[in-house]
Amino acid sequence: MSSVIDAESFLAIDIGSTTTRALLFDVVDGAYHFLAAGSAPSTWAAPFHDVGEGVHLALTRLQEITSRPIMDEGSRLILPTRPDGSGVDRLALTLSAGNDVRMVVIGLLEEVSLASARRLATTTYGKIVESLGLNDHRRQDAQLDALLQASADFFILAGGTEKGATRSVSKLVELVLLALKTMRPESRPRILYCGNQALTKKLKEVLSRYTEVFAAPNIRPTFDQEDLAPAADALAKMTVSLRGQQFGGLSALGQLTAGPVLPTAIATLRLVRFLSELYDPAKGVLGVEVGSHATYLAGAIGGRERLKVFRPLGNGLGMQGVLERISPADVARWVPMEVSVQEVEDYLWQKSLYPATIPATTTTLAIEQGLVREILRYAAQAFQEDYPDCAMTFEPIFAGGAALAQAGSPVQSLLMLLDGLQPTGVSTLFLDPYGLMPALGAIAAANQLLPVQILESGAFQNLGAVICPVSNAKPGTVILKARLVYEDGNEVKMEIRQGSLVPLPIRHGQTARLYLEAMRGTEIDPRRKTAGGFKIVGGLCGAVIDARGRPLSLPAEPNRRRELLLRWTQALETRRPV
Amino acid sequence: MLAQVTHILGLTSIRRVRTLPVSGRVLVASRQKVNASDVIAEAQIPSQHVLVDVRRALRLSSVEQAQRAIVRNEGERVFEGDVIAETGGLFQRMVRAPADGQVVMIAGGRVILEVQSQPVQIVAGVPGYVTEVIQERGAVIEGQGALIQGAWGNDRVAEGMLVNLLNAPDEEMTRQKMDVSLRGAVVVGGMCTDAEVLRMGEELPLRGLILSSMSASLVPVARSVSYPILLTEGFGRIPMNEAAYALISTNDKRDVALYTPFRPLAGERPELIIPLPAVGEPAADFAYFKPDQKVRISGAPYPSHVGVLVRLLPGLTVLPNGVRAQAAEVRLSKDTLVVVPLANLEVIQSV
Numbered sequence A: 001m002s003s004v005i006d007a008e009s010f011l012a013i014d015i016g017s018t019t020t021r022a023l024l025f026d027v028v029d030g031a032y033h034f035l036a037a038g039s040a041p042s043t044w045a046a047p048f049h050d051v052g053e054g055v056h057l058a059l060t061r062l063q064e065i066t067s068r069p070i071m072d073e074g075s076r077l078i079l080p081t082r083p084d085g086s087g088v089d090r091l092a093l094t095l096s097a098g099n100d101v102r103m104v105v106i107g108l109l110e111e112v113s114l115a116s117a118r119r120l121a122t123t124t125y126g127k128i129v130e131s132l133g134l135n136d137h138r139r140q141d142a143q144l145d146a147l148l149q150a151s152a153d154f155f156i157l158a159g160g161t162e163k164g165a166t167r168s169v170s171k172l173v174e175l176v177l178l179a180l181k182t183m184r185p186e187s188r189p190r191i192l193y194c195g196n197q198a199l200t201k202k203l204k205e206v207l208s209r210y211t212e213v214f215a216a217p218n219i220r221p222t223f224d225q226e227d228l229a230p231a232a233d234a235l236a237k238m239t240v241s242l243r244g245q246q247f248g249g250l251s252a253l254g255q256l257t258a259g260p261v262l263p264t265a266i267a268t269l270r271l272v273r274f275l276s277e278l279y280d281p282a283k284g285v286l287g288v289e290v291g292s293h294a295t296y297l298a299g300a301i302g303g304r305e306r307l308k309v310f311r312p313l314g315n316g317l318g319m320q321g322v323l324e325r326i327s328p329a330d331v332a333r334w335v336p337m338e339v340s341v342q343e344v345e346d347y348l349w350q351k352s353l354y355p356a357t358i359p360a361t362t363t364t365l366a367i368e369q370g371l372v373r374e375i376l377r378y379a380a381q382a383f384q385e386d387y388p389d390c391a392m393t394f395e396p397i398f399a400g401g402a403a404l405a406q407a408g409s410p411v412q413s414l415l416m417l418l419d420g421l422q423p424t425g426v427s428t429l430f431l432d433p434y435g436l437m438p439a440l441g442a443i444a445a446a447n448q449l450l451p452v453q454i455l456e457s458g459a460f461q462n463l464g465a466v467i468c469p470v471s472n473a474k475p476g477t478v479i480l481k482a483r484l485v486y487e488d489g490n491e492v493k494m495e496i497r498q499g500s501l502v503p504l505p506i507r508h509g510q511t512a513r514l515y516l517e518a519m520r521g522t523e524i525d526p527r528r529k530t531a532g533g534f535k536i537v538g539g540l541c542g543a544v545i546d547a548r549g550r551p552l553s554l555p556a557e558p559n560r561r562r563e564l565l566l567r568w569t570q571a572l573e574t575r576r577p578v
Numbered sequence B: 001m002l003a004q005v006t007h008i009l010g011l012t013s014i015r016r017v018r019t020l021p022v023s024g025r026v027l028v029a030s031r032q033k034v035n036a037s038d039v040i041a042e043a044q045i046p047s048q049h050v051l052v053d054v055r056r057a058l059r060l061s062s063v064e065q066a067q068r069a070i071v072r073n074e075g076e077r078v079f080e081g082d083v084i085a086e087t088g089g090l091f092q093r094m095v096r097a098p099a100d101g102q103v104v105m106i107a108g109g110r111v112i113l114e115v116q117s118q119p120v121q122i123v124a125g126v127p128g129y130v131t132e133v134i135q136e137r138g139a140v141i142e143g144q145g146a147l148i149q150g151a152w153g154n155d156r157v158a159e160g161m162l163v164n165l166l167n168a169p170d171e172e173m174t175r176q177k178m179d180v181s182l183r184g185a186v187v188v189g190g191m192c193t194d195a196e197v198l199r200m201g202e203e204l205p206l207r208g209l210i211l212s213s214m215s216a217s218l219v220p221v222a223r224s225v226s227y228p229i230l231l232t233e234g235f236g237r238i239p240m241n242e243a244a245y246a247l248i249s250t251n252d253k254r255d256v257a258l259y260t261p262f263r264p265l266a267g268e269r270p271e272l273i274i275p276l277p278a279v280g281e282p283a284a285d286f287a288y289f290k291p292d293q294k295v296r297i298s299g300a301p302y303p304s305h306v307g308v309l310v311r312l313l314p315g316l317t318v319l320p321n322g323v324r325a326q327a328a329e330v331r332l333s334k335d336t337l338v339v340v341p342l343a344n345l346e347v348i349q350s351v
Helices: A052-066 A110-121 A140-149 A167-182 A197-207 A229-246 A250-254 A264-278 A319-325 A328-332 A341-353 A362-386 A410-421 A436-444 A449-456 A558-573 B063-069 B195-203 B216-224 B242-249
Strands: A010-015 A019-028 A031-041 A090-095 A101-106 A126-132 A154-157 A190-193 A213-215 A285-290 A295-301 A304-310 A397-400 A425-432 A461-468 A478-486 A491-497 A500-504 A511-518 A534-537 A543-547 B002-019 B039-053 B083-086 B094-096 B101-107 B110-123 B128-134 B138-149 B157-164 B185-188 B208-214 B229-235 B255-259 B271-275 B294-297 B306-312 B327-333 B336-341 B345-350
Touching (some): A010 A436, A019 A052, A019 A436, A031 A449, A052 A250, A052 B002, A090 A264, A090 A436, A101 A110, A110 A126, A110 A154, A110 A229, A126 A140, A140 A167, A140 B039, A154 A229, A167 A197, A167 B101, A167 B110, A190 A197, A190 A229, A197 A213, A229 A250, A229 A264, A264 A295, A264 A304, A264 A436, A264 A449, A319 A341, A319 A362, A328 A362, A341 A362, A341 B216, A341 B229, A362 A410, A397 A410, A410 A425, A410 A543, A410 A558, A436 A449, A461 A511, A478 A543, A491 A500, A491 A543, B002 B110, B002 B128, B002 B242, B039 B101, B063 B083, B157 B242, B208 B216, B242 B345
Parallel strands (some): A010 A090, A101 A126, A190 A213, A461 A543, B002 B345, B208 B229
Antiparallel strands (some): A010 A019, A019 A031, A285 A295, A295 A304, A478 A491, A478 A511, B002 B138, B039 B110, B101 B110, B128 B138, B138 B271, B294 B306, B294 B345, B306 B327, B327 B336
């Protein structure tokens, strides 16, 4: 493990769809600190089609904030640090910018290799435009047309267990070969083969005459076993390589980095995996980000990695995906003031035209936060459908993205997460206001000390401990008896009723021990024993018991619903300890 | 900070690069005069193939035999019933083309015929001259005139006479205003919430419709009509910005071109072009915020208001709703100075 003895300063750049961020880390008083962030609009799209200008502006802003020269007179990055203190030692680069990657998934059985290939595809920033399996009943020429018309960037080819038969996979490869031969050379997709390894060598030999072929270990080595991680890394590499061709400036920047350029979601997954190993692996760690163009959930639990990227699905450039998946009426139900569904629909469409716009009024902020709740709800549901072993029980949960991290108050961020993700059990919610998650994930491979020290430094905002019991009791019934014992021996006792949202009297940074007695079959946490009490640390919102039930339901009657939404906000805002 | 730019210009030089997504045929020559709706390049994108398995059809035992039986070459055109493959001998067997098409590939004893393709065309979008031909891809078009860039469009193109129905930027476009005198015109309306207005435009027919804004629920109808629709501001009930309103008001009854693609990431925005017999200066596609710039505000509480940027505020500003953002002071009128997040401003390049 690295130590501060061989300390190096790190610059992390994240090129997002809307914003490019530059983050500076260095050693201060013997420990790594996050020093500052500079951001600027991303320039990968028109009129620049080059990431360079956005990066240059973000670095210029960072220089202004820190008064530390990072670029030389020719606007080149100073690497490594010079004796006068200018520059940085190492660079990490992550990106989520770019158009949707178009993917075709090809496998054998619908519920086996095709299902795994679909899950693999959702680890990157794109969408599945066609899928083809052994039980596809279309004529072979119709299948060929489907492959040709998909205008795909990638074909993901899976199928066959290890030491299993190869004939069926070969048949699919034959079709892929026909498609490649029929396509114009410039239209041919890159291929990721992650099926039966007995075929890898032969397949690479045949297909690489026509296109670039990447190979990864079998994502379905046995019928019952799925292993997406190595193939997800290969897919990440393919995505970065594609971006290098699609817009300028990236390849040159990529040559300066300490490690490989990573897609933002993959980098966050690395951090989450790292933290999961560092903390209690059984509890699991979740990273979630609602971005302009994409939303992702990255979880690690018991040594298993779980990543799902939803794209397009975001509160800016990803609005088209929102409008296809989420109804404006569902967004409107979270708004605590009188707005019509038409007004909400107009707002969402307008946001699709001006994706970088910031809500500047109370009403537009409420609409935007309603949208974030629905995006999170949709994403959490789909995540759990793909990974049934991942209930929304993680400790801790890290959340990022401008809408979540730059809300009007910490309570607003907390409520968006509780209402959207609807976690269960005991957790601590952290906010990532500077976009540190992917940066730390990208740096973790080169320096494991830095992420740990940054996490301990308070760069993430602790929103608070949350306890979300699950009960079938009727609303108003007492489901928990809580006893909060402070360090000085004083204690507070409370009864928690089904349907309530209760702030616990604990200040930011204060620690206490919480004893819970479950009543009427209430489950406090499916993954952890809470009988002997457990320590909690107050965050910006103190600590909260969310006994509103799962799934959370809102009254249908608009006035009652608005009143309830206001009551929940007031419960936390007015009783938030300072 | 880098700013988004919208052009609302009384006279400018407009240069647009138009290219096909795949290689095809360029239909114009250098220095040729074009109208906005002229097709300048086209390509055929294969959409349907037929796979003929010669080995199986002729019941041959090997791929080599099948390959030898095929009597066509790659690239050859065939018509329905033409022989594709045949065996020799006394009891000759044949495989015929199931449809008109082109042989695109012969391999493994199989023949792939492309039997249908879809044409892809690109239009000039700007009335002007071809200044450069890009081989097999498209051309560069240059024109002169007034230019108004919109916020959204339904991806159509047309030319016609501009008829301005607006007496104020915040007027509503209603079906009562639609009559037969508008036939063939590019009509300027205001805010629209009635789908019937768009349908009536199709029946008349209009050559084009410019609205300040419309309800988002009208999008499916707007996408179904054959004439171009341009929204200067976007969705909801938003009045037309003063700069666009003033320019439109002074160009009533002129011949105009309306091209309404909406592919902002690719740099294609809906545009109203009013050709003028004068030479203008090209306008920049990007700008950096600085004092004295004319800016337009997007989003509440001042949607589509145009003002002058007074100063960039240092650090982050806390907005009334608690959100913190980089912001600027914008003067909307002599007595009205407002603070707006930079993200909600775009620079209006206007003359």
